[in-house]
Amino acid sequence: MEQHNLSWSRLTACVTLFLTPFVSYADDHIGNAYAGLSLEELMATRVTSVAGVEESLFDTPAALTVVTREDMLRAGHRSIPEALRLVPGTFVGRDDSNTWSIGTRGFSGGFGNKQLVLIDGRTTYDLLFSGTFWDVQDVMLEDLDRIEVVRGPGATLWGANAVNGVINITTRDAQQTQGLYVGGGSGSYERLFGEFRYGGRAGDSTWYRIWSKHFERDEYDLFNGAPGRDDWRMTRSGFRVDQERRDGLHLTVQGDVYDGDIGELVNGVEADGEASGHNILARLGSGEHASQGWTLQSYYDHTDRITAGGFVIERDTFDIDFRRFHDGEKHNVIWGFGYRYTDDMTAGTTGLIFSPSSRSAETLSGFIQDTITLQDDSLFLMLGSKFEHNDFSGFEMQPSVRLWHTPDERRTTWAAISRPVRTPSRTDEDLAIEIPGLFSFSGNPNLDAEELLAYEFGHRRQLTDELTVDFAAFYNDYDRLLATAGPQTALTFDNSASAGAAGFELATLWRPFSNWQLKASYSYLNVADDNEPVDEPDGGSPQHLAQLGSFSNLGERLRIDAVAYYASEIEADNIDAYVRLDAGITWQAFDGIELRLRGQNLLDPGHPEVGGNPLAEVPRAVYLELRLQP
Amino acid sequence: MKPRLAISRLLAGLSAILTCVVLTASVVHAADAQESTVAKIKSAYLLNFLRFTDWPSWSFDDQTSALRVCVIGTDSLGGILDQTMDDELVHGRPIDVLRVTVDDPLQHCHLLYIAASEESRLNDIVSKLNGSSTLTVGETAGFASDGAMLALNREDDRIIFYANRDAIRAGQVRLSSKILQLAKMVDRRGR
Structure with a gap:
C-alpha cells in the first residue's frame, strides 16, 4: 500500500513539473523570452544553437560538459560541489553536511585524488592528499560564469593529477557584473545565506567588482537518527578588476579571503574546526580572440585549517605560469612553462602525524601542444606532452594524442590516447599513524607516480535543430x-x-520549444581491480548514474525547473540506490526582484549517498531566496 | 529497506517520470517552430535601448503616441522584432515597428536599426539624420565607428554592443549613463 502511494505522489509531482511548460506553451510562443533581460544579462547570454549546445563547444574533441551559472541556479544548487551533480559521469557523494566524495569515471572513494580542480586558473589541489578540500571552494554564485568539466585526462594542458578529469571553474569578467546585486534566503538546511556584490567602472576601460557572502548550513542526521553535529558556516569576500589596456592586452587582478567554522563529531562529542584562507591572482595577456599571443599568470594562495579533532594544516603556494599560442594555417601551437612553490606546516593529533611535520616542494613544468589541420575544416590531429619535475617522484612525462573529424557543423567524432600521472602526496609519503601495540602505518618516501593509459572515443551530434x-x-x-x-x-x-x-556516458539535450529544455544523461562504469588499490575504485562509485532535468519558462516572469538524479547502489559500502528529486519555482515579481523557492531531495526524508563512519543522511530540504538587482 | 523493494520503487518512480516526459514531448513536438536566438537577443537589446533613452517631447505627437522603431535594409530580425515590441510599453508609450527606405523621412523614427545591407549607404543615412532625435543602431560593429550611435556585434558566442560618443553627442537624444557604462567605446578612427 505504501509503495502504491509513493508511486502515485511521484507521478503527480512529475506530471506537474514536467507537463506545465506545455500548458503555457501557447502564451509564451509569440513573445521573446529574452525581452525581459537587462542589458547586463543580455551581454552575458551566450548565443547557443537551437539545441542549446554552444557552437564553440560543439567541436571540442573531448568529453566536455559545461554547467553555466544559469544551469546551476535553475537546478537549485548552492555550492560548487553540489552543482557537479549536473555533470554526466561525475559522481557526487555527500559524506555529510560539509564533506563530499567526488569522482569522475570512478575513484571518488578515498581521497578522490585523481581530478584537478581550478578556480579562475588557480589550482585548489592540496599536496597534503593531492585532492581538493571541497568545503572551502566557493565563489560568488551570481558572478560565476561556468564550470567546465572534462571527463578523462587533461594532463597535457593542465599538468599532473588531471588523471580522470579536470574541473575548471571561471567567474565572469568584471565588465559583465556591473551594478548592485543583493540576495539572501533561508531554509530547513540552508539556515541562512546572503550575498552582496557591487560592480563599477573606473575610467573608460577598467571595471571592478567587490563582493561578500555568508552562509550557515545545518547539521545532517546520522543513519541511526542521532544528530551529526556537522553544521558549518563561512564568510567570504573578494574583488576582481578587469582592464582592457590601450596596448590590446587584458589585465585581471582578483582575490578573496574566507573564514569559517566546520562542525564534526569527535569521539561522539560535538566539536568545531576552523578553515580560513586568502589568495590573490594577476593575469596579463592577449585578448581571447587574438590569433597569436601570450598569457602570464601568477598567484599566491594561503590556506589554514584546524580540524575539530585538533589536526592543523597550513599551506602557502606561489605559482607562475606563462603560455604562448600561435594560430597558423596548418598548425596551432600552444606552449608554456610554469613554476610552483608550496610550503606547509602540520601539527598532528594523538597517534596521527606527518613526518616531517613541515615540508616544501617545487614543481617545474613545461608543455607543448600542436593541433595540425590534416584536412581543411574537417580533420585534425593534436599532439602534445607535459614535462614536469617534482620533488616527490622526479621527472614525469605526460603525452597525449587526439584525432577528430568534423565533417559538418553538426557532427564531431574524436578519439584520444593519453598517459597522465598522479604524483605522490604528503599523505602517501609522510603520514604516520600509530596505535601502540595494535596498528601502525607509515608512508613510503620512495613511491612512484600512479599512471594511467587512457583510451577514449566520442561522438557528438546535433540530430535536429532541437x-x-x-x-x-x-x-x-x-x-x-x-x-x-x-x-x-x-x-x-x-x-x-x-x-x-571501462564505461561510457550518454547525454542528450532536447529543446522542443524556446521556453522548455530537457536534459537527460546516463553513464555506466565498470571497474575491475587486480588487487585492491587504496582508492577502492569499485567500492566508491555507483555503476549506473542517470539524470533527467526539465527547465521551463512560463511566460516572462515564471520559471519551473526540476532535476531527478539516480545513482545505483554502492555494494561495497552497503549504500542503496536512490533517486533524488530537486524542484523549484522562480518568480520575477518585478524587474530586478526575483523570488526562488527550492526543494531538494523531495522523494524521501533522508538517505546516505556514500559509506562513512558515522554514516550521515542527505535530508529533504527547502529554501526560499530573494534576489534584488536594482 | 529490503533491496528488492527499493529497486522496484526506484523503477516505478523512474518509469513514471520517463513515461510522462516522453508523452509530453511527443504531443508538443508537432507544434514546434524554428526561431533564431540571435534575432531574439538583438531585439531584446533594442527594447533595452528604448528603455534607457529619452527623446525630446517635440518628437512625439502627444502624450500617448507610439515610439517608432524603424528598420532599414535587409535585416536578420524579421518578425521576431515585431513580436518583441508587441504589447510592450516604454515610458508609457506603445511601440510601432516600421520598415523604411532611405527615401522615407527617417528623422521621424525614434530608433533606426540599420541592417548590414546598408553599409554603402550609411553615410547618406547618417547625414540625413544630422541634428535629429533619432537613435541609430547598426547591425554590425563597424557601423559605430562609421557614425551610428550604437552598434550590436556578435563576438564569439556573445552579442555585445558598441557606442560612439561623438555621434551620440551630435544627436538630440539622451542616453542613460547605464548604456554608456556597459558599451564598448569606439571613436571615429575605429576601435
Missing part, C-alpha cells in the same frame, strides 16, 4: 596504483595495485 546527443566511451588502464602492504603493525604503501575501468 536535439543533441553526446556520447563518450573510455577504457582506462591504471598501473602502479597505491596499495597497502605489510602486517597491521607495520603497514605502508607501495605501487603494487593495478586496475582497469
Whole structure:
C-alpha cells in the first residue's frame, strides 16, 4: 500500500513539473523570452544553437560538459560541489553536511585524488592528499560564469593529477557584473545565506567588482537518527578588476579571503574546526580572440585549517605560469612553462602525524601542444606532452594524442590516447599513524607516480535543430596504483595495485520549444581491480548514474525547473540506490526582484549517498531566496 | 529497506517520470517552430535601448503616441522584432515597428536599426539624420565607428554592443549613463 502511494505522489509531482511548460506553451510562443533581460544579462547570454549546445563547444574533441551559472541556479544548487551533480559521469557523494566524495569515471572513494580542480586558473589541489578540500571552494554564485568539466585526462594542458578529469571553474569578467546585486534566503538546511556584490567602472576601460557572502548550513542526521553535529558556516569576500589596456592586452587582478567554522563529531562529542584562507591572482595577456599571443599568470594562495579533532594544516603556494599560442594555417601551437612553490606546516593529533611535520616542494613544468589541420575544416590531429619535475617522484612525462573529424557543423567524432600521472602526496609519503601495540602505518618516501593509459572515443551530434546527443566511451588502464602492504603493525604503501575501468556516458539535450529544455544523461562504469588499490575504485562509485532535468519558462516572469538524479547502489559500502528529486519555482515579481523557492531531495526524508563512519543522511530540504538587482 | 523493494520503487518512480516526459514531448513536438536566438537577443537589446533613452517631447505627437522603431535594409530580425515590441510599453508609450527606405523621412523614427545591407549607404543615412532625435543602431560593429550611435556585434558566442560618443553627442537624444557604462567605446578612427 505504501509503495502504491509513493508511486502515485511521484507521478503527480512529475506530471506537474514536467507537463506545465506545455500548458503555457501557447502564451509564451509569440513573445521573446529574452525581452525581459537587462542589458547586463543580455551581454552575458551566450548565443547557443537551437539545441542549446554552444557552437564553440560543439567541436571540442573531448568529453566536455559545461554547467553555466544559469544551469546551476535553475537546478537549485548552492555550492560548487553540489552543482557537479549536473555533470554526466561525475559522481557526487555527500559524506555529510560539509564533506563530499567526488569522482569522475570512478575513484571518488578515498581521497578522490585523481581530478584537478581550478578556480579562475588557480589550482585548489592540496599536496597534503593531492585532492581538493571541497568545503572551502566557493565563489560568488551570481558572478560565476561556468564550470567546465572534462571527463578523462587533461594532463597535457593542465599538468599532473588531471588523471580522470579536470574541473575548471571561471567567474565572469568584471565588465559583465556591473551594478548592485543583493540576495539572501533561508531554509530547513540552508539556515541562512546572503550575498552582496557591487560592480563599477573606473575610467573608460577598467571595471571592478567587490563582493561578500555568508552562509550557515545545518547539521545532517546520522543513519541511526542521532544528530551529526556537522553544521558549518563561512564568510567570504573578494574583488576582481578587469582592464582592457590601450596596448590590446587584458589585465585581471582578483582575490578573496574566507573564514569559517566546520562542525564534526569527535569521539561522539560535538566539536568545531576552523578553515580560513586568502589568495590573490594577476593575469596579463592577449585578448581571447587574438590569433597569436601570450598569457602570464601568477598567484599566491594561503590556506589554514584546524580540524575539530585538533589536526592543523597550513599551506602557502606561489605559482607562475606563462603560455604562448600561435594560430597558423596548418598548425596551432600552444606552449608554456610554469613554476610552483608550496610550503606547509602540520601539527598532528594523538597517534596521527606527518613526518616531517613541515615540508616544501617545487614543481617545474613545461608543455607543448600542436593541433595540425590534416584536412581543411574537417580533420585534425593534436599532439602534445607535459614535462614536469617534482620533488616527490622526479621527472614525469605526460603525452597525449587526439584525432577528430568534423565533417559538418553538426557532427564531431574524436578519439584520444593519453598517459597522465598522479604524483605522490604528503599523505602517501609522510603520514604516520600509530596505535601502540595494535596498528601502525607509515608512508613510503620512495613511491612512484600512479599512471594511467587512457583510451577514449566520442561522438557528438546535433540530430535536429532541437536535439543533441553526446556520447563518450573510455577504457582506462591504471598501473602502479597505491596499495597497502605489510602486517597491521607495520603497514605502508607501495605501487603494487593495478586496475582497469571501462564505461561510457550518454547525454542528450532536447529543446522542443524556446521556453522548455530537457536534459537527460546516463553513464555506466565498470571497474575491475587486480588487487585492491587504496582508492577502492569499485567500492566508491555507483555503476549506473542517470539524470533527467526539465527547465521551463512560463511566460516572462515564471520559471519551473526540476532535476531527478539516480545513482545505483554502492555494494561495497552497503549504500542503496536512490533517486533524488530537486524542484523549484522562480518568480520575477518585478524587474530586478526575483523570488526562488527550492526543494531538494523531495522523494524521501533522508538517505546516505556514500559509506562513512558515522554514516550521515542527505535530508529533504527547502529554501526560499530573494534576489534584488536594482 | 529490503533491496528488492527499493529497486522496484526506484523503477516505478523512474518509469513514471520517463513515461510522462516522453508523452509530453511527443504531443508538443508537432507544434514546434524554428526561431533564431540571435534575432531574439538583438531585439531584446533594442527594447533595452528604448528603455534607457529619452527623446525630446517635440518628437512625439502627444502624450500617448507610439515610439517608432524603424528598420532599414535587409535585416536578420524579421518578425521576431515585431513580436518583441508587441504589447510592450516604454515610458508609457506603445511601440510601432516600421520598415523604411532611405527615401522615407527617417528623422521621424525614434530608433533606426540599420541592417548590414546598408553599409554603402550609411553615410547618406547618417547625414540625413544630422541634428535629429533619432537613435541609430547598426547591425554590425563597424557601423559605430562609421557614425551610428550604437552598434550590436556578435563576438564569439556573445552579442555585445558598441557606442560612439561623438555621434551620440551630435544627436538630440539622451542616453542613460547605464548604456554608456556597459558599451564598448569606439571613436571615429575605429576601435
